[in-house]
Amino acid sequence: MGLVDGYFGAVSADQATRAVHRALDLGITLFDTADSYGAGAGEERLGAALAGRRDGVLLASKVGLVANHSAAGRVVDGRPEHVRAGVEASLGRLRTDVIDLYQLHRVDPQVPVEETVGAMATLVAEGKVRYLGVSEVTPQQLRRAAAVHPLVSVQSEYSLFERGVEAGILAECDRLGAALIAFAPLGKGLLTGRLQSVTGFADSDLRSRLPRFGGDHLRHNQQLAATLGELARALDITSGQLALAWLLSRSALVLPIPGSTSSDHLAENAAASDIDLPAEVLVRIDAVLAADPVSGDRYPEDWRLPGG
Numbered sequence: 001m002g003l004v005d006g007y008f009g010a011v012s013a014d015q016a017t018r019a020v021h022r023a024l025d026l027g028i029t030l031f032d033t034a035d036s037y038g039a040g041a042g043e044e045r046l047g048a049a050l051a052g053r054r055d056g057v058l059l060a061s062k063v064g065l066v067a068n069h070s071a072a073g074r075v076v077d078g079r080p081e082h083v084r085a086g087v088e089a090s091l092g093r094l095r096t097d098v099i100d101l102y103q104l105h106r107v108d109p110q111v112p113v114e115e116t117v118g119a120m121a122t123l124v125a126e127g128k129v130r131y132l133g134v135s136e137v138t139p140q141q142l143r144r145a146a147a148v149h150p151l152v153s154v155q156s157e158y159s160l161f162e163r164g165v166e167a168g169i170l171a172e173c174d175r176l177g178a179a180l181i182a183f184a185p186l187g188k189g190l191l192t193g194r195l196q197s198v199t200g201f202a203d204s205d206l207r208s209r210l211p212r213f214g215g216d217h218l219r220h221n222q223q224l225a226a227t228l229g230e231l232a233r234a235l236d237i238t239s240g241q242l243a244l245a246w247l248l249s250r251s252a253l254v255l256p257i258p259g260s261t262s263s264d265h266l267a268e269n270a271a272a273s274d275i276d277l278p279a280e281v282l283v284r285i286d287a288v289l290a291a292d293p294v295s296g297d298r299y300p301e302d303w304r305l306p307g308g
């Protein structure tokens with residue numbers, strides 16, 4: 001998502017290519033994008049960077065969320081004709097003839113999820129995509145979607161700061177044998193400790209619209225990040241590594257997808273896959289979060305979709 005507009009400002013095409021190449025060199029094989037990231041530019045940059053290095057990569061993209069914050073507000077489109085046109089455009093931008101994992105970015109409240117996933121299933125039959133997944137669904141939407149075609153993944157926000165999937169989605173993934181692709185595993189940067197002295201965000205920064213990143217909520221959550229950071233320091237690992245290792249400890253089905261365009265951060269994040277957190281630290285983390293939960297809603301009211 002951050003290959004065009006990162007949380008910390010615009011990203012150049014060169015920087016995006018370097019980040020993808022660095023990730024490949026570190027052994028990272030799963031790359032997640034969407035047709036809405038940078039209005040298609042995210043897919044274009046990823047496709048260009050993967051040229052000649054596509055083999056062995058699990059390429060994931062998404063369709064169905066047209067814009068997060070346009071003049072018309074949040075725009076979703078789950079109509080079959082949108083899916084069909086969307087995949088052709090994504091294949092072109094990604095410079096590939098097949099997308100490994102094609103995900104429904106958001107369920108369209110105006111279109112039965114069965115119709116959208118039914119259209120996606122025809123793309124599997126035609127060889128344009130290999131596997132299907134969904135993103136940010138309720139357990140009920142997930143069951144309805146999975147009844148149409150097997151789903152290999154559910155993508156949802158999941159981190160030390162956002163554990164909503166533990167209320168039902170994770171159990172449903174377990175039942176289906178589907179991976180839980182954990183997005184924003186670093187709490188959009190907050191869990192790395194690098195936002196400790198920030199007091200607000202520019203209008204252009206998505207986080208300026210998120211309740212959790214403003215005012216008293218932000219101050220509270222910075223304090224929580226500091227407490228978690230102390231646990232990391234005691235283990236001689238970074239705050240971000242604690243956040244990623246914690247996710248990996250939850251279940252073999254949980255796949256964190258941290259976003260980064262920094263060579264050093266990519267290496268640091270990749271190294272988290274070798275960290276086993278001691279049982280007593282996992283208990284301590286639960287105690288910290290139970291005593292002092294994250295403050296503020298994840299999304300503003302107008303971003304919430306019916307049933308989502």
Ligand SMILES: NC(=O)c1ccc[n+]([C@@H]2O[C@H](COP(=O)([O-])OP(=O)(O)OC[C@H]3O[C@@H](n4cnc5c(N)ncnc54)[C@H](OP(=O)(O)O)[C@@H]3O)[C@@H](O)[C@H]2O)c1
Nearest residue numbers: 001007183184185186187188189192240258259260261265
């Ligand atoms: N399905 C959905 O609706 C949805 C929604 C949001 C995101 N996503 C997916 O999830 C991916 C990740 O989510 P995200 O980017 O929102 O949040 P994130 O991974 O929690 O945080 C990314 C931010 O953390 C910084 N960062 C990464 N590693 C760091 C480190 N070791 N130390 C300090 N800072 C570090 C990055 O900056 P640097 O570039 O400077 O490292 C970036 O600003 C996206 O790329 C996208 O593919 C999906």
